[in-house]
Amino acid sequence: MAKRGMLIVLSGPSGVGKGTVRKALFEEPDVDFEYSTSMTTRKPRPGEKNGVDYYFVSKEQFEENIQNGEMLEYAKYVDNYYGTPLKYVNETLESGKDVFLEIEVNGAMQVRANVPDAVFVFLTPPDLMELKHRLVGRGTDKMDVINKRIKKAVGEISMMRNYDYAVLNDQVPLAVDRIKSIIRSERLKVARVMPDYESMLGDK
Numbered sequence: 001m002a003k004r005g006m007l008i009v010l011s012g013p014s015g016v017g018k019g020t021v022r023k024a025l026f027e028e029p030d031v032d033f034e035y036s037t038s039m040t041t042r043k044p045r046p047g048e049k050n051g052v053d054y055y056f057v058s059k060e061q062f063e064e065n066i067q068n069g070e071m072l073e074y075a076k077y078v079d080n081y082y083g084t085p086l087k088y089v090n091e092t093l094e095s096g097k098d099v100f101l102e103i104e105v106n107g108a109m110q111v112r113a114n115v116p117d118a119v120f121v122f123l124t125p126p127d128l129m130e131l132k133h134r135l136v137g138r139g140t141d142k143m144d145v146i147n148k149r150i151k152k153a154v155g156e157i158s159m160m161r162n163y164d165y166a167v168l169n170d171q172v173p174l175a176v177d178r179i180k181s182i183i184r185s186e187r188l189k190v191a192r193v194m195p196d197y198e199s200m201l202g203d204k
């Protein structure tokens with residue numbers, strides 16, 4: 001049976017650059033993670049595709065999935081549900097492939113409780129002014145939503161201490177390199193540079 005894959009969880013406040021950094025990371029030739037597409041009740045933004053950016057579903061459908069135990073984790077974030085479908089993550093990890101989740105902090109803490117050997121990375125902005133600047137610059141949310149997201153960010157940033165790693169996203173290529181170092185180091189831990197005692201002792 002294939003060795004179970006590694007689960008890496010990237011969180012951080014809205015607008016810090018999770019999506020941007022994740023896309024840049026996935027373009028690296030030596031990075032080979034499967035991205036778990038989340039499910040949400042949020043309406044698609046212009047250009048977003050169902051099944052690619054998210055699985056866009058109704059509130060009723062989402063609640064049915066929760067009831068049926070089909071979510072690895074889920075959270076309500078600024079009036080909408082967001083969550084990770086369990087089946088894809090389990091099957092992919094079981095097949096030996098590594099999986100990448102990009103989710104907010106409450107969901108990440110649920111994953112922490114259920115998958116203790118997952119690796120938790122918090123992406124942090126240089127400061128709150130820069131975070132607001134990025135949210136405004138992205139131009140996808142109205143000012144009232146941006147303000148709600150910024151308010152939420154303060155609490156989210158205080159959750160950073162519950163993560164294995166904090167990564168500063170001052171510049172995208174630097175943040176990508178930092179995450180790659182974490183992955184390399186975690187792989188070493190998993191590969192465990194340990195002797196194979198059974199073969200050392202020989203057949204008895």
Ligand SMILES: Nc1nc2c(ncn2[C@@H]2O[C@H](COP(=O)(O)OP(=O)(O)O)[C@@H](O)[C@H]2O)c(=O)[nH]1
Nearest residue numbers: 014015038074075077082083084102103104107
């Ligand atoms: N718990 C959880 N959070 C998610 C999931 N997918 C996305 N999110 C988070 O929900 C928040 C809002 O997402 P979205 O509306 O797409 O805004 P954006 O990430 O700021 O572009 C972000 O912090 C996402 O990381 C998920 O499957 N589970």
Ligand SMILES: Nc1ncnc2c1ncn2[C@@H]1O[C@H](COP(=O)(O)OP(=O)(O)O)[C@@H](O)[C@H]1O
Nearest residue numbers: 014015016017018019020134138169170171172
């Ligand atoms: N290191 C960075 N420096 C400047 N702008 C950035 C950086 N990373 C991301 N951005 C910009 O910030 C905005 C929010 O990024 P996005 O990836 O959508 O964040 P998130 O997925 O965390 O909500 C986007 O306009 C993006 O281009």
